[in-house]
Amino acid sequence: MAQQHPPAAANANANAPSLLDLTIDNITPNTIRINSQSPDARLTYVMARLVTHLHDFARETRLSTDEWMAAIGFLIGCGKICTDVRNEFILLSDVLGLSLLVDSINHPKPEGSTEGSVLGPFHTHDAPILANGASMTSDPEGEPMLALCTVKDTQGNPVAGVHVDIWETDSSGHYDVQHADRDAPSERCVMVSDEEGRFWFRGIKPVSYPIPHDGPVGKLLQMLKRHCWRPAHVHFMFGKEGWDKLVTALYLRGDPYAESDAVFGVKQSLVVDLEKVDKATAEKYGVAEGSWLLRQDFVLTTQHETEKLRDKLATEALQKLGLNLKLVDHLPVPDLD
Amino acid sequence: MAQQHPPAAANANANAPSLLDLTIDNITPNTIRINSQSPDARLTYVMARLVTHLHDFARETRLSTDEWMAAIGFLIGCGKICTDVRNEFILLSDVLGLSLLVDSINHPKPEGSTEGSVLGPFHTHDAPILANGASMTSDPEGEPMLALCTVKDTQGNPVAGVHVDIWETDSSGHYDVQHADRDAPSERCVMVSDEEGRFWFRGIKPVSYPIPHDGPVGKLLQMLKRHCWRPAHVHFMFGKEGWDKLVTALYLRGDPYAESDAVFGVKQSLVVDLEKVDKATAEKYGVAEGSWLLRQDFVLTTQHETEKLRDKLATEALQKLGLNLKLVDHLPVPDLD
Incomplete structure (x- = not known):
């Protein structure tokens, strides 16, 4: 009907x-x-x-009419390939630099705080909350990596009770959701920072991988003679009431794609050197001596700090653009007064 | 896998x-x-x-990140609702004025030729070729309308052998493809102009109708407090090797939506007055006296005429925009020489 x-x-x-x-x-x-x-x-x-x-x-x-029609077909193709666990439009936004831009506008980072990176299309909401020290990997092929991290504020005080989403690919370079036979989350977890702002977990050394390239966005990159690779990284997302949500990632120094990330995510401050676990650390955390060790101190800002900075930067940018706007609920609208 | x-x-x-x-x-x-x-x-x-x-x-x-995410969700929604016979992205292009713009850029009309109008998402490729005088309607509820048309060039010479796609809604305001039980085309046909450039057919008086409004584009119009109606019209598309493809429509004078068409298609030159069939015409064409009569003389331009005009307008517009471009295959690229 x-x-x-x-x-x-x-x-x-x-x-x-x-x-x-x-x-x-x-x-x-x-x-x-x-x-x-x-x-x-x-x-x-x-x-x-x-x-x-x-x-x-x-x-x-x-x-031209042909170009317009090709664009219509491209957009339909992007929509058709989207599923609950694949978002081709976020991928498109990523490869066009829009995701980086929107994140930079919305989450400006004061000097000394941890910079953001792109969320990407592979975060899920079903990761298990694991206790500190737990293993988030189920991949026996991966090279074991111990991560020892802290979360602090810009004054250096530990922030306890932060929910930290962590996700990475398996050793083949695929997120769990890219496997058709996925029946449970793997290579992902949520940890909660302790009273001293610490969280630690066992995962695997991340590897470089291509973004999904069997869809319209992959074909676009091919037409543009761009490669579709991302440098090895682990995603982190920090959330706690009153604190600015931090979406970021840590990248391995020396990765061949560190300077040509297909989705523009790499920042110098997010590039890390892995160490090797020494004997004392191995005993303390129950991991093998000589396995990989990732150490990182993350610095969060409060929601208030970020909002103030965002409003300030927005006002400056709009003035520079010569636009007669005012901020209402932190977002520009024409100033008709 | x-x-x-x-x-x-x-x-x-x-x-x-x-x-x-x-x-x-x-x-x-x-x-x-x-x-x-x-x-x-x-x-x-x-x-x-x-x-x-x-x-x-x-x-x-x-x-904002929320607005960005809403846009991603909107685009996915548009993709998901598309089918072989429903194109939500063309509809989006239509309601944003882009379709009118692209048509105007690509098919500029020299003085005296018939202006274009939006194609819309309801043209199909399965309409039957009917002989002159045939009926394209299968809707007994529609008010019968006889159409007597000609196709000429800008010098007034008849153009024979032009394929004319014609399509309109039924009397309920729906195209055949909007009925889930459609098993064959109706209210659409292709006619071929005769040696004197004439084509004539029997259809029904068109009615105003809303564009599909149960999808994301309809919801967008609602948010924008725009109505979703199009004034009553019949679509025509003219194709013949060597001639510029003309996509147009004729609108009925006095329609309540003539000046607020949801897809910006109406031009004054395309607004027509219906007449009534007189006795002689009724006998000649085998229709009832007093039924509706649509008369229209369409004027086509050659592909060469249109290309010349398009290149001229493009060059002027790009100069006006201060862009240093040259035309290659009629399309602008940076002029690096």
């Missing part, structure tokens, strides 16, 4: 602008006008900038 | 730019640089403008 029709719009010709004889030049202000009937100033502003950029893009490139 | 890995990129650190410590400000030139490794100058240019606008959009709006 075809869907039922909605009631005819009573205001078809009342307040809406008259839209006739639209051309290459006047389509933009007219689209913005008809999109400006909502009382939501933020929505109106975001849509106005979206339409302006979309139309400018088409005008500057004189976008 | 997880997919096999591609061979590691041999040139990971060779020619690709070094991407480290990317920030709100330097992510754009770096993304453009890594996207510029293909010899395809057009692809490189289009991607550079896409990335620039995408990033500028995020910077100007200080796009």
Whole structure:
């Protein structure tokens, strides 16, 4: 059955602008006008900038009908390949540098705090909470790695009770969700920092791996002559009420893809050297002497610190762009006063 | 099974730019640089403008993580609802004014030729070729309408052998593909103009109807307080080797949505008055006296005429934008000479 029709719009010709004889030049202000009937100033502003950029893009490139149709087909392909555990649009955002940009805008880091990195499409919500010292790996092929970490604030005080999501690929370079026969989470866990801000766990030494390249985004990278590899890394995500959520990752120094990460995630401050576990550490943590050792002290900022910094940077950036905006709920809207 | 890995990129650190410590400000030139490794100058240019606008959009709006995630979810929703006979991304392009813009760029119309209108998402490729005078309707509830049309060139000469795709909704405002039980095309056909450039057929008087509004695009219009209606119209698409493909529609004067078409399709020159069939015409065409009569003379341009005009308008527009571009295969690429 075809869907039922909605009631005819009573205001078809009342307040809406008259839209006739639209051309290459006047389509933009007219689209913005008809999109400006909502009382939501933020929505109106975001849509106005979206339409302006979309139309400018088409005008500057004189976008051909074939290119437009190819873009439509590309977007459908991205949608069709998405599943509960695969998000091709996040991947697209990642390879176009948008994810890095949005993270940088929303989570500016004061000097001395740990920088962020891209979330990527492989975080899940079903990782088990493990006790400190537990093993998060079920991969016998991986090279064992002990991680000894702390979470502190910008004054150096330990932060207890932080939930730390940790995830990495197996030794073949695949996340658990990339295996069709996945029946439980593996190579991922949640740990909780103790009273001294510490958390420690056993995993495997991360390996470089390609992002999923059998879909539209992989084909795009191929057309662009870009490789699809990410340097070896372990993901970390820190959450605690009142603290700015930190999404980051640690990268191994010397990885061949460290300077050409397909998703722009690497920052110098996030590149680490692995050590080897010495005899005393091996005995203390019950791991083999000579296995890999990752040490890292993470520094969180409070939500308040981040919001203040974000508002300050937003205000400066918008002034620099010459835009007459004000922040409402920390987000820019036109300043009509 | 997880997919096999591609061979590691041999040139990971060779020619690709070094991407480290990317920030709100330097992510754009770096993304453009890594996207510029293909010899395809057009692809490189289009991607550079896409990335620039995408990033500028995020910077100007200080796009929040929640808004970014909502956009990702919106795009997935659009992809998921697409089928062989429903294209939500074309609909999105339509309601954002992009379809009108791309059509205007690609099919500029010289003075005196018939203007274009949006294709919309409901054209199909399975419409039957019908002989002149045939009926394209199978809807007994519709008000019968006879259409008497001609196709001419800009000098007034008839153009014979033009394939004319014609499609409209049934009297309930639904295209055949919107009925789940569709087993054959209806309210659509292809006609071929005769030696005198004529084609004529029997259909029904078109009615206003809402675009599909049960998906993400419909929800977007609702958020924007826009109605989802299109004024009553019949679609026409003209194709013949050597002639510029004309995608257009005729709209009925007096329709309540004529000036607020949800997809920006209406042009004054495409608004028509229906007449009533008189006795002589009724006898000649075997239809009831007093039924609706649509008369229209369409004017096509040659492919050469359109290309010349498109190149001229493109060159003028790019100069006006201050862009140093040249046309290759009628499409702009940077002029590096």
